[in-house]
Amino acid sequence: MYRVIRSHRRLQWQWPKPSAQLSRRTLVTDVDVDKARQYCIAQLRQSDYDSFLIRSFIPASRRDAYDAFRALNLELVRLPELVSNPTIGQLRMQFWRDAINNTFAGRPPKEPIMILLHRVLCRLAETLPESNPSSIRFWLLRMINTREKHMDNRPFPSLSTLEDYAENTYSTLMYSMLAALSIQSMHMDHLASHIGKACGIAAVCRGIPVLASPAPPVKSPDGASVVASRDPVLLLPLDIMAETGLREEDVYRHGPEAEGFQDAVFKVATRANDHLITAREMLKNIRAGEHPGHEYEHQSEEQHVYPGSDFGQEDVDPLLRKGFAVLLEGIPATDYLARLETQDFNPFTFDLSLVGEEFEKAGFGSTIEPAEPLASVNGYTGPIVYGNVAINAPFNCLGQNTHEGSNVWLDGLFDPNRCADACTYKTESNLEYGLQDRVCRFFNTYILKRNGVDFAQYCSLYTQLWDSSFATSTGEIGQKLNENQSMQNSDYFYDTFSTFNWTFDHDLHR
Incomplete structure (x- = not known):
């Protein structure tokens, strides 16, 4: 069973008084918030359509939190492709760290994501004064630190290190949303951990056709050739590549025809699917009032200790209903993995065929x-x-x-x-x-x-x-x-x- 630790003293989040919370220079108006909200939604609609669809199932009172978290994740994901050297990347990551810290201190920068996050924190203070936004800050900073560590697209030594990466990014995003919903439940964290790991592993498979292909050639304004902004990289775990006999250079030269490539993708995708199967079995057991089936490996870590958590079924059911929308992140990953299987675990052919199928399903003709x-x-x-x-x-x-x-x-x-x-x-x-x-x-x-x-x-x-x-x-x-x-x-x-x-x-x- 889960270990339950009771605190002798309940920590309260100390919010700054409204008069001291914002200086005139950082005053945020309703117009600012509305524009920031539209900006974040537009980012999701354009670059993270899965999240754009899922946001509709998030409770309306916490939808701003979801939009801000996911838009921040998009900014961090894009950084490696946008900077010309690691120093600039580190500076930009530090900007986001400072922005998070200043926003939680009541001094949001004039940046749309932080403006919307500030509104979320103010609403939490007004409606749930007993909430602990420091947990949200912890998760967001952990995601930034992990993204910074992997900005250079370093290879994963093993499948377990890939799982750790997914835990500290995709699962962490889900923890942030659970914290915004004021859900303190070891069961919910456990479910989010498995689903987030599946999403992170699926995302790595999805990115193979992009990252393993050479960057498009570019020329300077005077016509001279310019060195590509990045070299091709293959992020499949090294232990899986060794097991299947796959070599990076073969993928760069021959793409999906490289010996052992589809076997390696199969093994990685199988681990993602295993996490989804585990989450389904856990959910079934929890709803039946039974033990989830195995212990939560992160239960003793920081921000995963909740006083009086998950004592009885009557306490768990409301939390499942309240946070079920957060668990919907597993649906796009499930769909991707199923489609990847139909393509014989060849992600290079998957994306275009998927778009084509959706195009045909929409009933569009063959002529625009x-x-x-x-x-x-x-x-x-x-x-x-x-x-x-x-x-x-x-x-x-x-x-x-x-x-x-x-x-x-x-x-x-x-x-x-x-x-x-x-x-x-x-x-x-x-x-x-x-x-x-x-x-x-x-x-x-x-x-x-x-x-x-x-x-x-x-x-x-x-x-x-x-x-x-x-x-x-x-x-x-x-x-x-x-x-x-x-x-x-x-x-x-x-x-x-x-x-x-x-x-x-x-x-x-x-």
Whole structure:
């Protein structure tokens, strides 16, 4: 059974008095909070759609917490691809640590995620004064520290170290949400631990086609070749690779055809599936009023000791109902692993086939219909026609990435106006939060084809204009996945206002 430790003295979270909580410089208004909320939701919708769907099941009173935690995770995940050297990465990680500490001290920086997190903490203080937000702070800082440790994409020596990584990132995100819901239960932590480990391991499998492929070639503004921002890396555990006879260089050269590759992916994916099976069995036992089946390996660690936790079934059932939405994180991982199995554990073919299936299920035809008119877009100059190629954006003169993000639409239409809206929204959001060096200055939109069939409208946003000499991308990346991708109706539009007013070089995109 779980060990239950009773505290002799209950610790209370000491909130600063409202008059001392914020200086005039850091005052947060309702307008600020609303804009921060929309920013975080937009980030999830664009880059973490699984979380965007799950957020609807989170209790409305704590949905802001979920949005802030997941948006923060996205920022941390993106950092390795955005920095040119480890020192810059460490500085950015320190920024997030300082931001967390200042926000919990009542001094949130003018940054959307921290503004929304500050609102969460204020609501907790108002509605649940007995809550302990220091637990949330502990989990968020642990996630930041773990992400920083693995910024260099170092290999995992063993499968158990991969599990530790997943515990300190994905499981920790779930612990943060349980803390925001004021759920203090060893049973819930135990379930979150197994589900989070499954999610983390599945995420590593998902990332193989991206990280194991060479970074796209880039050129400087003067046409010179620029060293790629990263080298390819394979994050499968070294002990599994040794067991299956898999060599990294074989994957870089031959992709999924490398000897032992699919066997290695199978063994790693099986461990993720084992955690999901364990979580299901635990949930079944707990609901039946029985012992979960095995002890929780982290029960004696910091922030996992709860006075009077999980004494009887009458205490557990309400907690399961209250926190069940947090456990839904296991559904996308379950779905991914099932689909990976249908692809014979070849993640290189999985992603494109998945998108294609969803595209077909949505009932879209084989031809994307252009919206009328295509001659102009409000507020932008263009179109300038590229034909069947797209921009291959170089770094700017400071060696910084000028790509500001991408949007994809699978609704069977081709409408440059919605790409313009995305570019305008990106600029307004960045300027609102003082990010003047991240202005969307132009966009390139086109119809992406797969095997000769219209597939989606793709829109790439940039912080700097590049002329037609940089339109060299033909979709060759898709050929590495045994898919023949190409472009059609490639046009670009630029923001005249930005052209004349934002003439300095831009920082990295997020």
